[in-house]
Amino acid sequence: MTVFVKQNELKDYLKSFWDEKKSIGFVPTMGALHQGHLSLMSESLKKNSLTVVSIFVNPTQFNNPEDLKKYPRTLDSDVEKIKNLDSNIIVYAPTVDDIYEGKTESTSFKYDGLEFQMEGKHRPGHFDGVGTIVKKLFEIVQPNNAYFGEKDFQQLQIVKKLVEKYKIPVKINGCKIHREANGLAMSSRNERLSNEERSKASFIFKTISEAAKLFSKKSAQEVSNWVNDQFKKQNTFELEYFEIADEATLIECKRKNKNKKYRAFIAVFVNNIRLIDNISLK
Incomplete structure (x- = not known):
């Protein structure tokens, strides 16, 4: 199994695939890999001649320095998980300098208003950071297909818009949310939860699942009020937002x-650990 830390070396390796027009699948991650990430890799392995996985905690998409500092970094175990899935997967695990070349800052992007909804309201500059790193990685890897999880549904829509507006020749594939046994959406941040917090966090998915049922017979505002009331009744979680939005525009x-x-979106703090989830509404 090959792990590249320098983009020039990775490009040299990929050149023959580009020249022969072999299909390259790409899964960008920030590490602390879980089954959700591995499922994205499995999708790529089915459809492409080569799969590349990046592991890079991108500093420009963190508006909270403490969150960046505490984000789990588990490169050795990540590489082992990938190797166990398929030893032919190529890993790109660069340094900040290799990516940003001494200039660690975001480019400003316009996503036709998608960037102003939900996460955009609560995490200023976040989607500029996302756009910056995704565009850089696409330029380095030059994949045919890229795979993103629907847990970060707003990010998925943002990346699709980025590709459309900047005419980047890569197909964006959205893949279903993977959940733990209790329904909690798999996330690298779950590693920071205690066992008790992790167990109690099943409340998040239970609540939005019930909200999805209520949406068939109640207005969006009534459903939102109900969700807010449910969170007021307990003291484990701090609800940052719950919104029902148009899947295409993300407008409430x-x-x-x-x-x-429509889709319901939620962001919750558990002991200062921020968790997000969403669910499709019929």
Whole structure:
């Protein structure tokens, strides 16, 4: 199994695949890998001649320095997990300098308003950081296909818009959310939860699942009020936001339209650890 830490060496390796027009699948990650990440790799392995996985904790998408400092970094165990899945996967685990070449800052992007909703409201500059790193990685790897999980659904829509607006020749594939046995959406941040917190965090998915049922017979505002009330009744979690939004525009639903697809989005703090989730609404 090969692990590259320098982009020039990775490019040299990939050149023959580019020249022969062999399909390259790409899974960008920030490490602390779980089954959700591995499922993205499995999808790539099915459809491409080569799969590349990046492991890079990107500093420009963190608006909270403490969150960046505490983000789990587990490169050795990550590489072992990838190796156990398929030893032919190529890993790119660069340093900040290799990616940003001494200039660690974001480029400003416009995503037709997608960037101003939900995460954009609560994490200033976050999607500039996401766009910056994704564009850089696409330019380095030059994949045919890239795979992103639907847990970060807003990010998935942002990346699709980035590719569309900047005419980047890569197909973006969204893959289903993987959940722990209790329903908690798999996330690298889950590693920071205590066993008790992890168990109690099943409340998040249970609540949005019930909200999805309520949406069939109640207004978006009534459902939102109900979710807020549920979180007020307990003291383990701090609800940052719950929103029902149009899947395409991410604009909050004020009045249902049968021709639109909606999704419920939630962000919750558990002992200063931020967890997000979402669910499709029928």
